[in-house]
Amino acid sequence: MSAILRLGLRSKAATFMGLLAVMLLLAAVATSWIFIDLTRERYGAEVVRNHALLSKEQFMLPVARELALSQKLADSDATRNFLRDESRPDYRKAFFAEAESFRRLFGEHSLFAGVIASRHFYFNDNTLAFSSAPRGTMQRDVPADAWFFASTTKRTPYNFNINTNQQVGVTNVWVNVLVTDTDGTPLGFVGTGFELTHFLQRFARHDTSGLSSMLLAGNGAIQAHPDPARIEHQMVTDKVPTQTLFRLLSGPDDQPRVQAAMQRLRTSQSTVETLNVTLEGQQQLMAITWLPALDWFAVSAVEAHAGALLDSSLLLGALSVLAGLLVLAMILMYFGTHLLVFKPLLALSQGVRSMESGQYDINLHLTRQDEIGELATAFNRMASRVQRHTAELEATVSARTRELTDMLTRQQDNIHCARMIQHAMLPQTALTETCQGQLLVLWRPKDIVSGDLYLFHRDADGWLAGLVDCAGHGVTGALMTVLAHGAFQTAIDRVGSHDPAAILNVMNEIVRAPFAEQLASRQRVPTSMEAALVRIDPGHATLTYAGARIALYCVDRDGTVTVCKGGRRALGEKRQETYQSQTLPAQGLDCYLTSDGLLDQSGGPQEFGFGASRFAGLLGTLHTLPWADRLETLTSALTDWQGQEPQLDDICVIGFTAMPDPRKPAGDLACSSSTTPA
Incomplete structure (x- = not known):
């Protein structure tokens, strides 16, 4: 016993499981052999053979009596x-x-x-x-x-x-x-x-043991069956039977074997024939015997694995022995594995759970000379090392966290300062005064700062409004808006403010100049800007528009929406385009410009983009509302469409009356804008 205890864990487990496996194997082999031998030699064919003979006698005794009385009367x-x-x-x-x-x-x-x-x-x-x-x-x-x-x-x-x-x-x-x-x-x-x-209760039955019996006419027609629907009526006539034993057989050679057995019975070569067949879809052992006085056949069948083939007392005894062996084996297994394996492993498991909860000052007191003892010693060393490394890591993480927090705070302060500067660049006050409050501005950055910018310039003959959508968003887009704003002012200084197309062409040159080398070498640089400018000339009651991938939406007094499309190339693209101006009558028009952030915003039941068609349809319903209500309606429509979807890009929409009516009462004037990021 002491020699076994000094063995390693695997040796102990192998010895214990080997003994247990031998015991279970011997018990299983002995029990299986007994069951198979008893079933093969004493029960299978004998049970079904005796049942067929018994069915024959049970049928012939009363039938012979009735036949004899009938013959006597005849x-x-x-x-x-x-x-x-x-x-x-x-x-x-x-x-x-x-x-x-x-x-x-x-x-x-x-x-x-x-x-x-x-x-x-x-x-x-x-x-x-x-x-x-x-x-x-x-x-x-x-x-x-x-x-x-x-x-x-x-x-x-x-x-x-x-x-x-x-x-x-x-x-x-x-x-x-x-x-x-x-x-x-x-x-x-x-x-x-x-x-x-x-008749069926007496001669055709299917008892709980799995045995069933039936009676056949000489041609195989079923005359008695546990299921009355399978019985062939009027067999005394010459009609071809439909309910026969052969229809219930599905094995490949069942029918000829059964017919041959019936012929042997007729010629007195045997008294009972037993066959293995597939009857009604199940493997069954079938016995057939002949009733010469009627030229009928009595058939008995039992399922291959039915309870009738086994002696319940023997089965119960064998199962009791096997159950006793299994219980004994389980008891031995429980106590053996608990003492040898489970108890020390439980201590290790508790130590692991303590480490998982953050407790690293652990020392397992397992003084064993096997693998579990070695594992406990290694675990104690690991716990000590983890405790030391954790303390060092926490100190390092704390220092790094403070550094990152300070850096992030500085960056956030810088970005918020940049937002204030960018917001100061927006000409909302001047645009509101010029339009006499008859405008809306929806400026919604994706991040703190935006890559979208709206522009305004006024001169003696009229005024100029525009919108620029720079590539990118956040800090990158915001820096590009500074470049766009400077290019806009420089272009006006060069060519004046009367021709929007000329201004866009000059802005294109200015934007491309710093990146000429990269554009020439076909490098990928975020220099493109989509832009649109609208010049209002009150003296001539005209509107002049030029665009670079940003369309102008014009709404007349009856709500009809006209879309003016500009150039197909953005400013600063590798491929250039000369932009052209379009002049329209300005009287009675409301004008709208939007960046692609609104048009591309996904939402709705199928998560499609908002789209230009939906935007134009919405504008057609806004013209009857005051300008403050128009902004609220536009914002609500966008919010409902977006739902739970995230904002994909910066959004900027401006709308204004081309020819503000100075006679309109001040109470009807409305100016509202949204500059809160989503």
Whole structure:
């Protein structure tokens, strides 16, 4: 024992599990061998064979009795006299007196007689009031009466037939015995019947053990089956049967093997045939025996794994032994693994959980000379090292955090200062005064500072408004707006403020100049700017527009929206374009410019962009509202469209009346803008 305890953990586990595996293997092999041997030698074929023979005897004993009584009645002079001339009262009285004594002896207490000459059918049983009058007349065109005419033609001494008799309305298994005159002339039939339900309960059943039985006619037609729907009726006729045993077989060679077995039984080569077949979709062991008196077959079948093939007491005993062994094995496994493995591993697990919660001053007291002892020693060293490294790391992280916080604070201060400077560049006050408050401005940076900028310049003859959407956003875009603002002022100084296209062409030269080398070498640089300028000349009541990828939306008094598209190239692109001005009548027009931040903003049910068409449609509904309400409506529409989607780009929209009406009361003037970043 001490030698085992000094072994390593793997050796201990291997020894313990090896002994346990040997015990379980021996128990499983012994138990399996017993079960297989008992099943093979004592139960399989023997059970189904005996069941088939028993079914045969259970069927033949009462059937033979009923057949013998029917034959005795058929051989009676009273029966022959009545069937020769049923109209004579004395013959009728003698026959029914004798028939009643036979009826009381029959198992179902029923009796019938059929007269060939008149085709009359007589029937009495315990459920109907006694009558010596015919219950009906057999008809050739009635399918249920086909047995009568078929039996008359065949003239077999007797037959069995499953049929629903229309004259008395009962479904029975009928015993039909032919009555002949002394010269062999057929006179009629007498016999009895088994009520079909009782017949099936007695001769065709499927018990809980998995055994089932059925009866077949000589051609394989099913005459008794646990499922009444599978029974073939009117087999005494010459019709081709549809409900046969062969239809229930699905194995590749089941049908010829069963037919061969039936032939061997007919030729007395054997008394019982057993076969493995696929019956009704399941593997079953089937036994067949022949009933020579009827040329019928009794069939018994059992499922391959049914409980009938095993002795429950033996099975219970074997299972009890196996369960006892398993319980003993589990007890040994529990105590062995708990003492050898689980208890020390639990201490290690607790140490790991303590380290996970941040407690590193851990020392496991496991003085063992195996792998778990080595693992505990290594864990103690690791915990000490982790504690030391954690303290050093926390100090380093704290210092780095302070440095990053200071740096971020300075950067945020600089960016907010840049926002103030950029906001001061926006000409909102001058634009509001010139438009007499009849304008809206929606300026919404994606970040703190924006890459979108709106412009304004006024001279003696009129005024100029514009919008620039620089590449990028945030700090990059904001720096580009400084360049754009400077280029705008420089262009006006060079070419004046009367021709928007000339201003855009000069701005293009100015923007491209610092990046000429990069543009020539086809380097990727964020220098492009989309821009649009609108010149209002009050004296001539005209509007002059030029654009670089930013369109002008004009709304007249009746809400019609006209879109003026400018050049296809932005300022500062590698490929250049000479921009052209467009002049329009300014009277009664409201003008709108927007950056692509609004048009490209995703949202809606399918997360599509807002789009130019939706924007134009919205402008068509705004012209009847005061300008302050227009801004609120535009902002609400954008917010509803965006939903929970993030803002993708800087957004800038400006709108104004081209020819402000100075006569409009001050109370109707409205100026509102949104400059809060989303």
